[in-house]
Amino acid sequence: MMRDAMTLAFTMLGGGMAAILILMLVAKLTGRVNVEEKQGRKPVYNIQAEVKGKRTLVEADPENPNIPKTRYFLTFHKRDGIRLEMEVPGEDYGLAAEGDEGILVYSKGDEFIVFKRT
Structure with missing residues (x-):
């Protein structure tokens, strides 16, 4: 029982960290695209x-x-x-x-x- 709870906790923690890393990557890429888009509009x-x-x-x-x-x-x-x-x-x-x-x-x-x- 205790082992199942720890396994579940580590699985959730690992999944949460993976989700945070994916969100950070998406935010970084979105920001880079916006900057390049703004620079591309300069006359x-x-x-x-x-x-x-x-x-x-x-x-x-x-x-x-x-x-x-x-x-x-x-x-x-x-x-x-x-x-x-x-x-x-x-x-x-x-x-x-x-x-x-x-x-x-x-x-x-x-x-x-x-x-x-x-």
């Missing part, structure tokens, strides 16, 4: 632009303060006279040179996507 702009400047910012990595982290920025000059400074991946920074002209693709909030030289 994307394609404009003629020229690279006017380059700069870097070296700071401590928040996860490991002993390791420096370099952030890369390009300044673009749009044809309407407005300048945009955007953080870009290191590879795009390395390939860009002041005076390069092309199509700047970015999303609302000045989030850099790509710069295509023409």
